[in-house]
Amino acid sequence: MTQLTIYKIKSGSNIEKLSGKLYKFSYYRNVYSxxxxxxxxxxxxxxxxxxKTKEYGLKAYSPVAAGFAYSEYDDFGASRSYGYKRRHLGHDMLCEVGTPIICIEEGTVECIGWNQYGGWRIGIRSNDKKRYYYYAHLRKNRPYHTDIYVGKKVSAGDVIGYAGRTGYSAKENVNNIEIPHLHWGLELVFDExxxxxxxxxxxxxxxITKLLSEQKAEVRRDPLSKEFYPVK
Ligand SMILES: [Zn+2]
Structure with missing residues (x-):
């Protein structure tokens, strides 16, 4: 804090008054929130x-279920060349095919289906509409949890699909990703x-992925349907 700022606060100014000038307080609040x-x-x-009790703290979940191993490093911004030269705008979690993928934050399923980059993917929008979660390269033949559809309301901790290695193909349901992994991304939407x-x-x-690893969803496998469900 600068001497000038301290002087202004002592002489009767406050964060709100200073926000437009020195702190851009409301700007940072909007961005962080x-x-x-x-x-x-x-x-x-x-x-x-x-x-039921009211709690305060981390209410979102890791995208990988409890008990399933993954490895990762910070690969945001790495270059990618499939299709066109571009930056990697997400995070890869290397895990086995079939690893249950968990809904990070509650919201609504906005899109599912094939995309030549992401393969079988799912997009979920937060209830306040500001965050769009993108999960990609889901499993060939059976990418999604059985009751996932566009418009479905999903809760944090729900099983939404399974990791795989689909994508990098204009043709649907093709495994062209060499190493199985979940790619997930978070887009901030300030304006539609x-x-x-x-x-x-x-x-x-x-x-954020490191923070989310503090809370992993426990799941169980239904032996008949072979589908995973959260243990809630
Ligand atoms: Zn990726």
């Missing part, structure tokens, strides 16, 4: 006996016109 607003905060926790444009804002989520 857009990125983190749905991940940390107040949430309802269901106890083992079904009782910017969502699918040259001005998309994809943020570096390496640190």
């Amino acid at each position: 857009a990125a983190l607003g749905g991940l940390v905060g107040e949430y309802e926790k269901t106890g083992q006996n079904g009782s 016109s910017q969502k699918e444009s040259d001005n998309e804002i994809w943020i570096d989520i390496y640190a």
